[in-house]
Structure formats: C-alpha cells, structure tokens
Amino acid sequence: MDNSLGIVIVSAGKGSRMGTLESKQYLLLQDKPILIHTLEVFNSMPQVKEIVLVTGQDDVRRVQEWVHEYKMDKVIKVIPGGSERQHSVYQGLLEIGTEWVMIHDGVRPFVDQADIEACYQMALRTGAAVLAVPVKDTIKQVDGSGIIVATPDRQSLWAIQTPQTFRVSDLLRSHQEAQRSGFVGTDDSMLVERMGIPVAVVKGSYSNIKITTPDDLEYAAFIEIRKGEG
Ligand SMILES: Nc1ccn([C@@H]2O[C@H](COP(=O)(O)OP(=O)(O)OP(=O)(O)O)[C@@H](O)[C@H]2O)c(=O)n1
C-alpha cells in the first residue's frame, strides 16, 4: 500500500484583511517570516515526503532563496499561484507525486505536529480528514438588514482549519469538477464534499489560528514568546 504523503502549502494570497504593504505570510514573527515558521513544522516530520510551495508570481525568487537559507530540504518546487485560494491549491496539486496530500495555509504557523499526524491517520482510515475545533460561541445567522434569522445548534458546529488531507486522485477530480461547474469554495473539503465523498473531522487545537487580521499578529507574537519560554 502506498501511503506516501505530500504537502501543498498555499501562500499566494494578498492579505487584504491584514492591510500591510508586505503580504502577511512574509511578515516577521520573532526572527523569521511567518511562512518559514509554517514550513519548518512540516519539513521536520518524517512522514512528509515532499512539499510544494505556492506563492505570488513576484515572490517565487525570494521564497526560493529562503527555502535554501533555512534548509527546507523537502520543498521540491516553489510555483506561482492563482487569483483565488482554490486556484493556488490546484496549481500545487498538479506538482504532487505522492498518493496522499495535505493542503495547508501558509499563514497557520502554529499547527501542532501531533494534530497533523492525527489528521493523516484519520484520512488513511476513512479516505479524507480535516482539522477543526468545536465553536465556543453561539453562532447566529443574520440577514442583509442585520436581523437574526436562525441560531444553529452549536453541538454540530465546527470551525474548520487546515491541514486537510485527501487522496490526490480524489482532490484532483473534485477540483476539476468544481472548475467545470464554476464552483469556488473557501476550503478544499467543500469541493470533496460536493462529490459525495465523506470527510471526517479531527479535533485540533484552538491555537492553530489563521493569521488574517492585525489582532491575529499580536496573538501570534504572544504564542511565539510563550513557546520560547516553554
Ligand atoms: N489566491 C490565493 C489566496 C489565498 N491563498 C492562501 O490561502 C491561505 C488562506 O487565505 P487567507 O487568509 O484568506 O489569505 P489572503 O487571501 O492572503 O487574505 P485576504 O482574504 O485577507 O486577502 C493563505 O495562506 C493565502 O496566502 C493563496 O495561496 N492564493
């Protein structure tokens, strides 16, 4: 049985919600770009065979230089992404040579290796798995005029994270079908779910944040300092 695992790290976003001149994935966290913190987590895992890194068109060269500087020896390619996250994932997927793939956001540097392993093992058992955490707040559905229209049962609500793990063949098929029908989703699981493939949820960690807005940067700096102390 071929259980080989490849990783696609998507890092081609513009970070409009962060609003910084420099794209958020390249901002320094302590001494290193956020993207390098993320890469280090996967590069040091023996289960990981290869990593494809998807960046902005104009960033390929400098990211390649960082890959050498920080000795990220599992990175087999640095390639340009597309206009939507989904397009960037697809470009990366085309370069993957393993049976299984994990898609991960370049801006989730605090993902835990034990959680990654749990997500991988669950996918091997069930066919597809994503990391997630149960929501802590009460979630309301609100209409266009700001009026609450529904309160879904919190027991069944999870905040979905990355990595998300799939058979490469399943994810490729799902992306190609989404392209054919003009569907754009905010994560890869959506594309696989609409093919009727069951996707299992694995409880991850609340600290696996996606650095999205300026307040996330403050929290990220805090987590990094705490890691250094611990
Ligand atoms: N065209 C895109 C858009 C996003 N991403 C990546 O997908 C991840 C999650 O996206 P998000 O946090 O939304 O990043 P941005 O698109 O950069 O942010 P924003 O939506 O605020 O512009 C990030 O690592 C981002 O770099 C990507 O590779 N290609």
Ligand SMILES: C[C@](O)(CO)[C@H](O)COP(=O)(O)O
């Ligand atoms: C894939 C993801 O990180 C799961 O939470 C998220 O959906 C990305 O969404 P965004 O709209 O690109 O922030």
